Amino acid sequence: MSIPTEQWAQVLEKTGGNVVYKKIPVPKPGPDEVLVNIKYSGVCHTDLHAIKGDWPLDTKIPLVGGHEGAGVVVARGNLVKDVQIGDYAGIKWLNGSCLQCSFCRTANEPLCPTPDLSGYTVDGSFQQYCIGKAAHVARIPKECDLEAISPILCAGITVYKGLKESGARAGEYVAIVGAGGGLGSMAVQYARAMGLHPIAIDGGAEKEKMCKELGAVAYVDFLTSKNIVEDVKKVTPEGYGPEAVILLAVTEKPFQQAAEYVRPKGTIVCIGLPANAFFRASVFDTVTRMINIKGSYVGNRQDTAEAIEFFRRGLIKAPYKVVGLSKLQDVFDLMEAGKIAGRYVVDTSC
Ligand code: NAD
Ligand code: ZN
Numbered sequence: 001m002s003i004p005t006e007q008w009a010q011v012l013e014k015t016g017g018n019v020v021y022k023k024i025p026v027p028k029p030g031p032d033e034v035l036v037n038i039k040y041s042g043v044c045h046t047d048l049h050a051i052k053g054d055w056p057l058d059t060k061i062p063l064v065g066g067h068e069g070a071g072v073v074v075a076r077g078n079l080v081k082d083v084q085i086g087d088y089a090g091i092k093w094l095n096g097s098c099l100q101c102s103f104c105r106t107a108n109e110p111l112c113p114t115p116d117l118s119g120y121t122v123d124g125s126f127q128q129y130c131i132g133k134a135a136h137v138a139r140i141p142k143e144c145d146l147e148a149i150s151p152i153l154c155a156g157i158t159v160y161k162g163l164k165e166s167g168a169r170a171g172e173y174v175a176i177v178g179a180g181g182g183l184g185s186m187a188v189q190y191a192r193a194m195g196l197h198p199i200a201i202d203g204g205a206e207k208e209k210m211c212k213e214l215g216a217v218a219y220v221d222f223l224t225s226k227n228i229v230e231d232v233k234k235v236t237p238e239g240y241g242p243e244a245v246i247l248l249a250v251t252e253k254p255f256q257q258a259a260e261y262v263r264p265k266g267t268i269v270c271i272g273l274p275a276n277a278f279f280r281a282s283v284f285d286t287v288t289r290m291i292n293i294k295g296s297y298v299g300n301r302q303d304t305a306e307a308i309e310f311f312r313r314g315l316i317k318a319p320y321k322v323v324g325l326s327k328l329q330d331v332f333d334l335m336e337a338g339k340i341a342g343r344y345v346v347d348t349s350c
Contacts, residue, residue: 009127015053031077041125042068042151054275067093067118068153069125070146080134090138090153151343159187160307161299166244170195178248180207182343185318188214193315232261252277264289324350
């Protein structure tokens with residue numbers, strides 16, 4: 001397989017600026033790394049947070065973003081044994097971790113204090129050839145479609161993990177806040193596949209139609225609802241609220257409302273990462289209604305394998321649109337305006 005020396009990429013040259021479509025060198029994998037020829041990459045709101053500089057953690061600059069890259073392994077370092085040239089592999093948010101700290105040793109590798117983050121601290125999947133640590137690249141079965149699986153590599157893994165963290169069991173209700181977005185559309189599908197009843201919360205008729213087609217039992221429109229708390233509670237059987245809330249929204253407001261409608265003894269899982277946001281809940285309610293509040297951050301290698309297996313079995317078919325990598329800035333503009341129902345995937349060949 002011949003590997004070119006140059007490739008097309010989308011490069012962020014200044015935080016807060018636009019991405020620039022240009023040619024850059026193809027990187028060479030180190031001893032414990034693989035080089036993946038990225039065919040498709042999903043576009044996550046995290047990529048937008050990164051280019052805007054929303055979070056209290058600096059990115060590398062210049063930066064190639066992207067962390068939902070699906071492709072084919074074309075080169076590997078001499079220490080890599082279990083990934084073969086020609087295998088399908090996925091570049092996910094956690095590009096690498098030390099594998100030796102007490103977090104990595106206990107399968108909490110997203111909490112490793114020295115992680116490599118794709119499209120943030122190391123270059124990611126908005127390029128045609130991307131490096132990943134062999135231990136961490138997602139193993140993608142050959143029967144999977146690389147275009148359709150790309151959004152699983154962050155959105156799918158993250159919401160699947162969040163649903164597990166919620167402790168909700170089959171037959172219970174889960175509110176998905178931001179259900180019309182990339183993570184949300186996946187969350188509705190994973191919730192259904194896990195036997196849960198998803199209540200979708202988002203804005204607008206297009207997202208309502210999509211959420212209901214994906215299996216939401218009800219839709220609450222945050223743009224038109226006069227009382228979100230009451231509207232969510234009243235679609236649960238006894239009106240006590242859902243057993244779990246998965247917060248995926250990119251604004252702070254819904255993080256303030258969740259504790260008011262979650263069922264007593266229920267669990268709120270924070271996943272969305274709005275800039276400068278704080279979680280607020282009444283101490284009185286939290287105590288007397290015995291509410292659990294927690295965060296959930298991507299997934300480990302086992303969560304990755306499990307989330308991919310749901311997809312391989314045909315249980316996850318969240319909608320996505322494909323555009324060329326050269327059009328990435330247009331996708332960010334639509335995302336900023338909240339106009340994307342589901343996910344956008346970029347095709348690195350154009
Ligand atoms: P997205 O832009 O595709 O979707 C966000 C959705 O939230 C949109 O549909 C928007 O309409 C909706 N929304 C906005 N305000 C709302 C409100 N008040 N009530 C209900 N819905 C509202 O974004 P995405 O790619 O799905 O990412 C969502 C968030 O998750 C981002 O902040 C991203 O950085 C974060 N994220 C976290 C992790 C993690 O591991 N914790 C992993 C991936 C992404
Ligand atoms: Zn992501």
